[in-house]
Amino acid sequence: MTDQTSWVASAQGDTDFPIQNLPYGVFDDGNGARMGVAIGDMILDVAKVDHGLPADLFAEPAWNRVMEAGPEIWAKLRARLTELLSDEGHKSAVEPHLVPQSGAKMLMPFRVTEYTDFYAGKNHATNVGTIFRGPENALPANWLSIPIGYNGRASSVVVSGTPVIRPNGQVKGPNEELPRFAPSARFDIELEFGAIVGQPSEGMISVSQADEMIFGYVLLNDWSARDIQAWEYVPLGPFQSKATATTISPWIVTKAALEPFRVNTPERERELLPYLREPGPMNYDIKLEVALRPEGGEEAVISRTNTSMLYYSAAQQLAHHTTSGCPMRAGDLLGSGTISGTEKDSRGSLLELSWSGKEPLELPDGTTRSFIEDGDTLTLRGAAQGKGYRIGFGDCTGQVLPARALPDWAKE
Amino acid sequence: MTDQTSWVASAQGDTDFPIQNLPYGVFDDGNGARMGVAIGDMILDVAKVDHGLPADLFAEPAWNRVMEAGPEIWAKLRARLTELLSDEGHKSAVEPHLVPQSGAKMLMPFRVTEYTDFYAGKNHATNVGTIFRGPENALPANWLSIPIGYNGRASSVVVSGTPVIRPNGQVKGPNEELPRFAPSARFDIELEFGAIVGQPSEGMISVSQADEMIFGYVLLNDWSARDIQAWEYVPLGPFQSKATATTISPWIVTKAALEPFRVNTPERERELLPYLREPGPMNYDIKLEVALRPEGGEEAVISRTNTSMLYYSAAQQLAHHTTSGCPMRAGDLLGSGTISGTEKDSRGSLLELSWSGKEPLELPDGTTRSFIEDGDTLTLRGAAQGKGYRIGFGDCTGQVLPARALPDWAKE
Numbered sequence: 001m002t003d004q005t006s007w008v009a010s011a012q013g014d015t016d017f018p019i020q021n022l023p024y025g026v027f028d029d030g031n032g033a034r035m036g037v038a039i040g041d042m043i044l045d046v047a048k049v050d051h052g053l054p055a056d057l058f059a060e061p062a063w064n065r066v067m068e069a070g071p072e073i074w075a076k077l078r079a080r081l082t083e084l085l086s087d088e089g090h091k092s093a094v095e096p097h098l099v100p101q102s103g104a105k106m107l108m109p110f111r112v113t114e115y116t117d118f119y120a121g122k123n124h125a126t127n128v129g130t131i132f133r134g135p136e137n138a139l140p141a142n143w144l145s146i147p148i149g150y151n152g153r154a155s156s157v158v159v160s161g162t163p164v165i166r167p168n169g170q171v172k173g174p175n176e177e178l179p180r181f182a183p184s185a186r187f188d189i190e191l192e193f194g195a196i197v198g199q200p201s202e203g204m205i206s207v208s209q210a211d212e213m214i215f216g217y218v219l220l221n222d223w224s225a226r227d228i229q230a231w232e233y234v235p236l237g238p239f240q241s242k243a244t245a246t247t248i249s250p251w252i253v254t255k256a257a258l259e260p261f262r263v264n265t266p267e268r269e270r271e272l273l274p275y276l277r278e279p280g281p282m283n284y285d286i287k288l289e290v291a292l293r294p295e296g297g298e299e300a301v302i303s304r305t306n307t308s309m310l311y312y313s314a315a316q317q318l319a320h321h322t323t324s325g326c327p328m329r330a331g332d333l334l335g336s337g338t339i340s341g342t343e344k345d346s347r348g349s350l351l352e353l354s355w356s357g358k359e360p361l362e363l364p365d366g367t368t369r370s371f372i373e374d375g376d377t378l379t380l381r382g383a384a385q386g387k388g389y390r391i392g393f394g395d396c397t398g399q400v401l402p403a404r405a406l407p408d409w410a411k412e
Numbered sequence: 413m414t415d416q417t418s419w420v421a422s423a424q425g426d427t428d429f430p431i432q433n434l435p436y437g438v439f440d441d442g443n444g445a446r447m448g449v450a451i452g453d454m455i456l457d458v459a460k461v462d463h464g465l466p467a468d469l470f471a472e473p474a475w476n477r478v479m480e481a482g483p484e485i486w487a488k489l490r491a492r493l494t495e496l497l498s499d500e501g502h503k504s505a506v507e508p509h510l511v512p513q514s515g516a517k518m519l520m521p522f523r524v525t526e527y528t529d530f531y532a533g534k535n536h537a538t539n540v541g542t543i544f545r546g547p548e549n550a551l552p553a554n555w556l557s558i559p560i561g562y563n564g565r566a567s568s569v570v571v572s573g574t575p576v577i578r579p580n581g582q583v584k585g586p587n588e589e590l591p592r593f594a595p596s597a598r599f600d601i602e603l604e605f606g607a608i609v610g611q612p613s614e615g616m617i618s619v620s621q622a623d624e625m626i627f628g629y630v631l632l633n634d635w636s637a638r639d640i641q642a643w644e645y646v647p648l649g650p651f652q653s654k655a656t657a658t659t660i661s662p663w664i665v666t667k668a669a670l671e672p673f674r675v676n677t678p679e680r681e682r683e684l685l686p687y688l689r690e691p692g693p694m695n696y697d698i699k700l701e702v703a704l705r706p707e708g709g710e711e712a713v714i715s716r717t718n719t720s721m722l723y724y725s726a727a728q729q730l731a732h733h734t735t736s737g738c739p740m741r742a743g744d745l746l747g748s749g750t751i752s753g754t755e756k757d758s759r760g761s762l763l764e765l766s767w768s769g770k771e772p773l774e775l776p777d778g779t780t781r782s783f784i785e786d787g788d789t790l791t792l793r794g795a796a797q798g799k800g801y802r803i804g805f806g807d808c809t810g811q812v813l814p815a816r817a818l819p820d821w822a823k824e
Contacts, residue, residue, distance in 0.1 A: 114526070114566055119648060140646050145591050146582055150648040151563035154526055155739040167736035168616065170558055170685065179557050181685045181735075204580065206821045225736065234552050236531060236562040237649020243738035273582065273593045275822035323593075324579035324637065325816070326655035327567040404737070409618045410687040 003388065006085045008098065010040030016383060016392020017041075022081050023251035023393075024216070026061045027104040033061035038251055038394070039085050042098040049094050052080050063110045063252060067198035067215045067330040074198070074215065078256050106250035106394075108159045109218075110196065113331035115152040115246065116321060117192075117222055119143075120312035122266070124338040127352045132230075144270040147312035147320045149334075152222070153243045157333065160250050160396045166374065166403040167244040168410075169228035181410060183403030184225035184241075186357070187372045190338040191290050191348030191380055193307045194220035194248055195314035197332035201322055207278050210318035213328070216252040217314070219288070219380045219396040220335045223247070226351055226371070246335070249380070249396035257391050261285045261384040263308050265316070275319060282313035286391075288339060288382045290348065295375025295399075297365045305341040305348060307382070374402045415800065418497045420510065422452030428795060428804020429453075434493050435663035435805070436628070438473045439516040445473035450663055450806070451497050453513050460509040464492050475522045475664060479610035479627045479742040486610070486627065490668050518662035518806075520571045521630075522608065525743035527564040527658065528733060529604075529634055531555075532724035534678070536750040539764045544642075556682040559724035559732045561746075564634070565655045569745065572662050572808045578786065578815040579656040580822075581640035593822060595815035596637035596653075598769070599784045602750040603702050603760030603792055605719045606632035606660055607726035609744035613734055619690050622730035625740070628664040629726070631700070631792045631808040632747045635659070638763055638783070658747070661792070661808035669803050673697045673796040675720050677728070687731060694725035698803075700751060700794045702760065707787025707811075709777045717753040717760060719794070786814045 005012060006019040017023065017038040027036045027043050035058050036043035047058035053073060057065045066073065084090045119125055122139075125148075129138035142148065158164075166187050172179040198215025205213070222242060229241030262281040286307040293299040312320075317334050338348040347353045350371050354360050357370035372378065379397040383390045417424060418431040429435065429450040439448045439455050447470050448455035459470035465485060469477045478485065496502045531537055534551070541550035554560065570576075578599050584591040610627025617625070634654060641653030674693040698719040705711040724732075729746050750760040759765045762783050766772050769782035784790065791809040795802045 142582075142584075142591070142643055142646070146644055148644070148648055149651050151565055151651070153563055153738055155741055156737075165737055169735050170554075172554075178682075179554070179685065181687055203816060204819070204822070206819070228736065231554055232558055232560070233647070233649075234554070235645070235649070236560055237645075237647070239561050239563070240732070240736040240738065243733075244736045270590075273591065273822075274824060275593055320652070321655075323581050324640065324652040324656045325568075325577055326565055326652065329567055404615060407616070407618070410616070410685075412686060 004086055006039055007088050007091045008040045008042055008085060010042065015040050016390060016394060018389040019082060019086050020386060020389050021253065021257050021391045022078060023253045023257065024063050025109045025251045026107040027099065028107060029099045029104040033107050035061055035063065037081055038101070041101050043101055043104055044085065045097040045099055048097040049084060051077060053077060061107065064331050070199060071212060074254070078254060106159055106161065109250060109252050111331050112154040112157045112333050113329045115154040115157055115333045116149050117152045117242065117335040117337065118147055118149040118312065118317045119337040120147050120310050120317060121337050121339045121348070122311040123309060123340040123342055124348060124352065127340060127347065131351065131356045145273065147317045149317060149321065150237045152246065152335065156243050157246045157248060160247055160394070160398070162245070162247065162398060163401050164223055164245045164398045165401050167225050167228065168403050168406065169225060169240050170231055171227040172231045179231060184227055186226035187400065188224045188226050188350045189290065189378050190222040190224055191288060191303065192220040192222055192338060193310065193336040194218040195318070195334045196252060197318065197328050197334065198330055200330060201328040203325055205319055205322045207276065207282065207315045207319045211282055211315035213318065214255050214314060216254040217258065218252060219249040219382050219393045221247040221378065221380055221396055221398065222335055247396055247398045249393045251394045253391060253393055258284055258384060260386055265313055266311055276316050278313065278316065282315040283308055283310055284384065286382050286384045288380065291379045292363065292369065293377040294363065294365060294367065294373065300364050302353060302361055303345060303347055305339055305346040307339060309339050309341055310336055372400050374400060376400050416498050418451060419500050419503045420452045420454055420497060422454065427452050428802060428806060430801040431494060431498050432798060432801050433665065433669050433803045434490060435665045435669065436475050437521045437663045438519040439511065440519060441511045441516040445519050447473055447475065449493055450513065454510040455513055455516055456497065457509040457511055461496060461506050463489060465489060473519065476743045482611060483624060486666070490666060518571055518573065521662060521664050523743050524566040524569045524745050525741045527566040527569055527745045528561050529564045529654065529747040529749065530559055530561040530724065530729045531749040532559050532722050532729060533749050533751045534723040535721060535752040535754055536760060536764065539752060539759065543763065543768045557685065559729045561729060561733065562649045564658065564747065568655050569658045569660060572659055572810070574657070574659065574810060575813050576635055576657045576810045577813050579637050579640065580815050580818065581637060581652050582643055583639040584643045591643060596639055598638035599812065600636045600638050600762045601702065601790050602634040602636055603700060603715065604632040604634055604750060605722065605748040606630040607730070607746045608664060609730065609740050609746065610742055612742060613740040615737055617731055617734045619688065619694070619727045619731045623694055623727035625730065626667050626726060628666040629670065630664060631661040631794050631805045633659040633790065633792055633808055633810065634747055659808055659810045661805045663806045665803060665805055670696055670796060672798055677725055678723055687735070688728050690725065690728065694727040695720055695722055696796065698794050698796045700792065703791045703793070704775065704781065705789040706775065706777060706779065706785065712776050714765060714773055715757060715759055717751050717758040719751060721751050721753055722748055784812050786812060788812050
């Protein structure tokens with residue numbers, strides 16, 4: 001399979017979307033929103049070809065119905081798409097249904113049922129803990145036992161390309177007695193890996209069952225207002241600081257496409273309880289980077305890391321999510337938490353990269369950044385490198401716009 | 413309007429559902445799930461009568477479409493239902509569409525889009541803070557400035573009557589070095605008031621706008637595993653400890669029915685930021701009680717309090733929810749947080765009633781309770797007392813069943 005090729009010319013060579021990938025998205029080329037599959041620099045209008053599945057799976061522009069149809073259908077669809085796009089015999093029937101990516105706007109690929117954000121990156125948790133509590137208490141006592149997670153806000157999940165308006169909120173500086181209502185001055189990114197739950201559960205499930213329930217993965221930027229977060233998060237966790245927007249990449253890369261890139265989670269520093277032990281490799285080897293482009297300026301890559309840095313896999317996160325009997329549903333989105341490597345230039349947030357503003361980043365244009373400035377565009381990219389091909393996610397990007405002016409009733 | 417009467421005989425006298433109430437639910441009497449309105453001990457099968465609204469508002473058994481239709485439609489429907497059920501001239505046409513409540517099963521009255529739980533009861537926050545951190549640090553520093561909230565899990569919201577299975581989870585006693593995976597031994601209730609958002613928002617809204625967006629209210633029991641919570645909640649808040657179930661009462665009591673019972677929130681102990689100030693009374697005077705019935709035993713009321721104890725109204729909670737630009741949608745459910753009065757017998761959780769197990773409650777059968785035992789049925793009740801009538805919510809009840817046996821892969 002790895003040396004398979006497509007009759008779509010642009011699917012060869014330097015592309016995120018070779019025949020080995022076939023990720024799922026929703027696009028609009030001016031003729032309405034439809035479900036699409038990326039191949040090279042084109043999009044296959046999947047409902048229009050002889051896909052061999054019930055038409056109602058493609059009746060609304062969202063991949064939820066395909067998810068709900070289950071793993072056998074997922075495998076059938078992928079096999080059929082591979083056949084249609086690699087076998088020259090199908091070219092004449094399929095080619096009319098290819099649309100150039102350059103002329104299409106990407107929309108949300110699925111309806112997010114609920115959104116949960118984890119904290120599964122150990123270097124990130126250690127860095128943040130060191131910044132806020134000092135190196136001796138960096139990692140919370142439960143961190144090595146629990147894939148810590150909290151519920152996020154599904155209504156704020158947006159697709160790559162959506163502008164992000166800097167939030168207003170309650171902030172209080174360390175030397176201020178009372179909070180003010182003001183635009184966030186410490187607005188940040190979080191480089192994350194998002195897992196999409198494709199099947200429902202009732203009761204507690206194992207890590208293996210969890211892995212089977214996952215439909216695919218996206219890159220995920222959990223925009224975070226650090227100053228709002230610092231004032232609001234004790235004792236019940238982040239709320240408005242994380243509710244402005246969470247951006248996901250436009251293509252769902254299927255679990256099947258990532259199979260060759262499975263790796264083990266890092267060695268355990270504390271033995272896990274049995275329900276969290278993995279029977280095989282469930283982490284992935286995917287190179288990640290973060291780029292920052294000032295308005296009208298030049299893009300600079302400010303961080304490079306890898307999903308393999310995650311201490312807990314998405315399957316472990318999902319298994320833990322069900323321990324209390326919490327029902328999971330198709331379309332649930334699980335963010336991994338920020339992924340940071342061990343080196344300074346591999347950190348997945350500006351909070352860490354600028355060490356809470358103490359060591360501002362220098363950009364090629366001579367300006368510096370502690371946190372995001374208005375007009376900045378932040379882009380996450382990721383790809384797994386196979387032999388002679390690359391499984392890419394497409395850009396996960398968003399430009400930050402100035403905060404909304406305060407309405408009169410919110411002014412002091 | 414307050415001395416209006418219905419031609420339905422049971423809607424007079426001792427009933428939660430007089431003509432002044434007219435709450436909305438979904439019922440199944442064996443002939444399928446339908447939208448209903450409670451009147452006395454009957455349910456009006458609303459889609460069957462001449463309600464004067466587009467039929468598609470009643471096409472699926474959930475009140476979301478009516479919510480989405482907006483406040484003018486809410487007012488029209490309520491006026492028409494009042495007319496149909498009070499004017500004798502409609503009796504012959506309407507009476508055939510009344511179904512006895514005793515023969516109907518109540519279902520979820522609406523699809524919960526997302527669920528947020530607040531912490532808006534000051535006595536509760538003070539009690540919990542005192543138990544966990546001592547009286548000098550009882551209230552978090554932000555509490556008097558922010559209606560603290562966190563995102564809950566919508567998939568776990570169930571209707572009154574649904575059994576609740578005691579959760580398993582990671583627990584660690586204060587003298588244990590490592591966590592165990594075990595059934596929760598400190599399973600608890602939380603007596604709350606739930607607000608249902610009936611209209612969407614984009615960007616930040618005022619407290620007045622928030623009040624207008626609220627469709628109605630329910631009683632809400634946010635079942636909580638205190639031992640799981642204690643181990644998991646630092647630093648990102650409660651997660652699996654609150655994801656087993658949240659029970660709501662079966663009838664949505666409309667905001668309109670509660671208008672006569674508006675009261676001011678308690679006096680501010682710290683001036684609020686302007687965006688949180690209320691232009692008028694947005695709290696309610698609703699008497700609440702909690703009852704506990706051991707399996708096969710006698711029910712005892714273990715707490716009595718009032719929604720007026722809330723420091724922040726639902727409108728304030730909702731306004732704060734939108735500060736970051738977080739989009740709200742019809743069907744969002746906001747729990748108030750536990751409502752406790754100032755006296756010992758007015759506390760809204762067993763954690764407070766038994767002071768974390770140090771002062772177990774004595775029940776009429778001679779047994780004691782620190783937390784919930786298997787087989788116990790916990791019931792919340794609430795009603796606003798008008799002149800000659802009562803606006804009730806119906807029971808919000810659930811029996812706790814033993815934890816599921818651990819699967820082999822979860823055993824040590």
